Amino acid sequence: MSLATRRDRRESKGILHDFLEWVGLLGFIYGPLDRRLSVRDALEKALSRPIPHISWWGCFGGISLFLFLVQIGTGVVLMFFYVPTDPEAYHSIRYLNGTAPFGWLVRSTHHWSGNGMIFALFIHVIRVFVTGAYQRPRDLNWMVGMALFLFTLSFALTGYLLPWSQTAFWTTVFWTDMIGQIPIVGQWLLVLIRGGELVSGATLTRFYAMHVAVLPILTIVFMAIHFAIIRRLGIKEPL
Ligand code: HEM
Structure with a gap:
């Protein structure tokens, strides 16, 4: 030693x-x-x-984890106010932003910490790539990481619809339309994601369930695997 x-x-x-x-x-x-x-x-x-030879670049995985925890904390508070139904969703967000004490603060924190998590993840992935840590034996963890990245982007896409505003609605129409253009499976995927032919209350229900239940559970399970592998293999030696 x-x-x-x-x-x-x-x-x-x-x-x-x-x-x-x-x-x-x-x-x-x-x-x-x-x-x-x-x-x-x-x-x-x-x-x-x-922790061996860690530099600032090695902190972005931990920063992503920290921001994810902030998302869970603020997200649970938001759930006390948000109503995920067609006529109510927009008004519940307006109430939260304007009337509920510190509602604006919790909502903004959730918004910026979500953006920050995506930014931190980008840097984390670049760091892992540049140091060659995606190679064997860490290749499996790279794939677990890719799933985590996909879940994080899905958090952003499903969360974007929840305020049920014009912008939220038409953005969702736009990107789900793009999915509908995929050959062979496109139309099937579009109906699966929207819960019907059009973006409607059914889409809102579906996105809410994904955003507050399915994605958090998947993310926590995959994070546990990610950290167990890091614990087993250690951080890669510098190049
Ligand atoms: C929510 C998402 C994620 C969290 C919280 C997270 C967290 C972490 C942490 C704390 C580390 C240890 C040190 C460091 O920060 O580099 C790490 C390492 C690693 N991560 Fe992630 N990560 C996430 C997503 C990803 C993604 C998207 C990829 C790649 C596609 C990835 C691939 C890896 C690999 C290969 C290592 C091992 C690096 C080494 O041994 O040097 N991770 N991750």
């Missing part, structure tokens, strides 16, 4: 110990839990692995 790695390990252990001491101050919650489940040992085992 090199001197630098040894020092990193010592330093990371120091910070970890400080953190655990601080958690220990929460005594009455943490104490009884720890006596039964040895939370401290488990945390020490999970967190005390030093």
